[in-house]
Amino acid sequence: MLPTLNGRLQTRIFMLVVFGSLVTLVLTPVLPGDPDHGTTFIILATVLVLGIVWELIYHGIQQFRWEKDWPTMFGLITILNEGALVWLLVDAGVVPGIDEGSVPFWAFFIDFSVIWFVIWVWTNGPMRVPLIRWRFFGGRIV
């Protein structure tokens, strides 16, 4: 990917709102430990809010790269730092609306991984089909 800061933020928000919501909606009823939609959507919102901060950090890291690109692999492996942070906050009960220890780990793990993978795949190809300007404008949607 060749994102600008503005493009990163727009793509992040668009992807989580569209694909994040869709996956969460469909997946929640079949997750282990029966979390309700309220809980899973609060977690999704947490991912979104923290994601904006992460994007600022990634943008900073990108400045050290001569190409000013963001390799495909980075888009996938950042699941590790982002997933770990959200899980720690959710499990510790820091996230408003979610009690400490109330979310089963595997429910979180499955939901988070599926969303991440779907978004990563979509961002690295199919997204270019409906929006022909997106890839030439740093990932900006508007």
Add this chain to the structure above:
Amino acid sequence: MSEPAAASVVPTTDPSTYLPSQPISGDLTDQMLQTDFWTDELVAAAGIPIVDIPFVTIGGGIGSFVTVDYLRIAGVPTSQMRVLSTLDFPWQTYEYLTRVSQVPRPERIRSDSASRPDNIWGFPSYAVSEAIQKKTLAPLWSVFAEPIFTDYYTPKAGHVFENLERESNRIAYNEMLVKGLVRIVRRRYGGGYFTILTPPEGASATKRVAFRSQYVHIAVGYPGLKFLPELQRYRTENNDYRHIVNAYEAHEHVYERLVQTPSTVLVRGGGIVASRILQRLMDDREKYGAQTNIVHLFRTYINGTNDGYGNEGDARPGGGRTRTFMRRRGENGWAYQGFNYPKSVWGGQLKAQVRKLDGEQRAELYKRMGGTNTPWRKSWQRQMNQGRREGWYNVVVGTVEDMQPSGERILNQVRTAQGVVPLEVDFVIDCTGLEADIAEHRLLKDLLDHGGASRNPVGRLNVDRNFELIGTASGSGTLYASGATTLGGYFPGVDTFLGLQVAAQEIYGDLAKRGFCKRIGPVRSTLQWWKWLAGSAP
């Protein structure tokens, strides 16, 4: 002093085949040549037939191709567009240049996986389609791990050409192709343009044909690639075209000789073409046991992190060293970079940044991110390391002061930091890729002299953000240009597959605003993509 055009190594069409020796009617008049704006009567009075076509593109290479491809997808029928070209198919010149510079069809070009001139979406990328076609995961691993654990994935030249042919058939490119040479585009009194085509002998009853159109697009490619002056002089003075060759001309005879007779070759240049030529020389050593000694001459020797101004400590305006946030890797003489620009010029930060810059500032950023460079590839590193170890690959840093014949060999006097050093070799391969000035192209010179066109801060054609050639508007008509001739504009990386598509998208967008074509919104885009996938007409 030789005629500049004679020094071009790119094959140009022999003008004699386009200029019938017998005078026939319908030729340009002196009055026409001296007039910047032509009336319909002026053209008709010269006996030149007028053909009405709303959009013509001149060039007929990949630049013209991707532009009409966009417009076909935006709903323009073939009857509304013509491609004026001396080429039989869009990738003809490109394939010639890649083949002689040692990238035949099975080899990989230097281009990104998603830079597909046959597919405006870049999806599926070359890596995905290669993986499906060859039933292997290797290309997918390559695009996933690049550039951290693997070299950048790049497509095979043959794969690119086959897909261009498929797309060319899909959009009925041949229905739009008109063979002939274009040297003049003039503004029309009352709006639009006249484009004068000289058809091949016998193809037309008149010597010239005029295309009257509202929109003209110019994509004529490199104005010319030249030899270094001292090489050209040596060739002409000694009538020796065998021992001194340019990488962009056919020079297979050199490799044939090298396999038969142990020889020394001087390779000049530090870019991608030099890498390719070195690869061929080293491959021939490995495969056919050639005993070639390679002397590699760098003018600028890169020994560490660098930018377009050179090594870390080299002089740059405002002083200082390379910037922490703006420097690339380099060693052993080479500056390393995946593609011919930092990748983000094709869509990311650098593209957004340059789009906002003008004049001096823009020229400065071009300079800083420019400079000769080549990709770091594992196989090339292995070959060069072996050559250094075994003593048959040696590097010299400097410039050539003089060249004299010495029997069958060539004696070069090379000015180095240690003084002038004699260097006797059997062959010289020039990989410096010196480009001619745009005014050496007759069509472009005419546009500068009579069409209102001007030069940008880098000296090429001055185009706006929408690739309109600034100063050439004619009533409601617009003249666009894309490709190498527009280098230095608000968008860098113009002379690349993706650059041509970026330009085509801007041109399509401008034409959509003017009502010439439909807008490619999400729905049209998606439907058209399915048509592309199915191989059905747009």
